[in-house]
Amino acid sequence: MTLLRADLHCHSSCSDGSLTPSELLQNAVDSGLQGLSITDHDTVDAYETAFDGAKALGLTLISGVEFSTALRGQSIHILGYAFDPDNPALRYLCERHTHRREDRLQKILERLCQEGFSLNEEDVRAHSEGSSIGRPHIAAAMMEKGYVHSIKEAFQNYLAEGKPCYVPGALFSPEETIDVIHGAQGKAVIAHPHLIKSRPTVNRLLQLDFDGIECYYARFPPDQERPWLKLAEKRALLVTGGSDFHGSAKPHLPLGCSWAPEDTFLRLMEHFHKVCPQ
Ligand code: AMP
């Protein structure tokens, strides 16, 4: 029997990916995947159309989202899976994030103005199709204006954490985010723990009510996956995985370059079908 492969981490044009949800679904099929979860930043808008599209392609789609949170002043991403995408509290959290992102955009534009760049809201909106406007859209606008040579340069010099134009915006705690995911009957997963530099922050996160850890992420080598796999096993947490595909924005990460173990995929699929009978 062939192995069932599901990429449980990717972004569509509803946040900062370059492919529309339907293009993303087609890419998943073309990549030989049997399952997918679209995990846009702070929005579930992709699911307005994606379930019908997946059904037509014979692809198993599990609801997903990547929420932005902050802990001890550090940015922490939390993945939610197999929740009811129509849950009002979850929708409301997404709406609050839309406001945070709108407000943050103004603040970042002010900072960029102080750095001598002339960039307005419309310049940035021209690069964003969805409700989740983010730093990659600002970076794309800076590049178009010729202020930087690449998205990477925009982050490295201005937009990344600790750089002069970085603004986190309103902060949401991991605790309340996990509660909202659970309230929508979903599973809450620590995203890309490999990227968290501070051990005390990891220890604090492990005290929270997470259901899983994203042990397989992007193109991290096996020796950097191993400690997270051990931890997940020790604590009986779900082991998830995905590429963090963004399309042309991150061409080095193709869809399906990481995926979830088959048993995780099957468990999440079963859970999701209970939450949202198809
Ligand atoms: P935001 O959600 O607006 O805070 O933006 C976060 C997104 O920006 C991440 O998910 C990445 O897609 C992108 N990003 C973060 N850091 C970098 C970087 N150094 N270079 C390029 N893209 C980045």
Ligand code: ZN
């Ligand atoms: Zn992103």
Ligand code: FE
């Ligand atoms: Fe992330």
Ligand code: FE
């Ligand atoms: Fe991501």
